[in-house]
Amino acid sequence: MLDKLFTGARTCSLWLTWLGGALIVLSAFLVTLEVFLRKLFNVSLGGADEISGYAFGVATALALSFALFERAHIRVDALLGAIPKALHPYINLLGLLLLTGFALVIVVMVWGMVGDTLDNGSRSITPMRVPLAIPQIPWLLGWVFFVFSGVLIALVAIRQHFRGDEAGVQNLIGVKSLDEQIEDETV
Template sequence: MEHFAAFAARLFGVALVALSIFVSIETVARKLFNFSFEGADELGGYVLAIGSSLAFVVALVDRAHIRIDVLHARFPKRLQAVMDWLSIVSIAGLGLFILYVGRIVIVDTLAYGSTAPTRLGRRR
């Protein structure tokens, strides 16, 4: 898992650098040549959404939640185990809820033939 976390951190770093270069080129092209690539903000949202998910994985694997770990280390081992179990069940429940709601959204999207109301969504 540590290899995945390191890979995810590097991947997010590369994606952020690529996004910043793309946005810089987009800004210069708009100001100097009155030309836009369209969709830079949408791509930025995608990169940040995926990147923040990867960052949460890295923080979890590296145990980088400092404020939680300070309290957790002071609890008795039995209470630590109970809290760890509760956190796993809570995260699993949240994941299942997101999966349930996501399935509803996907079914509705396919039923209505919906696309994103953005430049990238209108391209076909």
């Protein structure tokens, strides 16, 4: 069951990343259209910058999980070479749990913020007067899925460790090797 959940979450993270990418592309088209209309016809659509800001925030949150599954989050691993290799899985798991814990703090704070936004009917202080819950809810969902993914990956890594599959743990939560990084860039 854990494997099915893991595979499903990984696939979902890919689709969420594509959705976030589509938001970025659409906002780029919107901003480009805005620039051309201003330059050629001295007309503004208004709000292109606001919408693109919301799109960027939502797209980023939606892509966090995929980066976690791909081991693409930035790490400071300068000391990892000085630590015995037998401790690497524990250090990597600790790093994953700390990252997930930090994301959980963000989720709790954002949950309260979205609740306040809904209770107060808050809107942006721009001419568009966007109900702030519209960008905040998908942003929150991206963070919630990130926390879920972090916990799921940690559980799978712990299971791999207890099964004695240290290579599996490395492939799941370890720092990518130089060869893996090169392969990612050439594909």
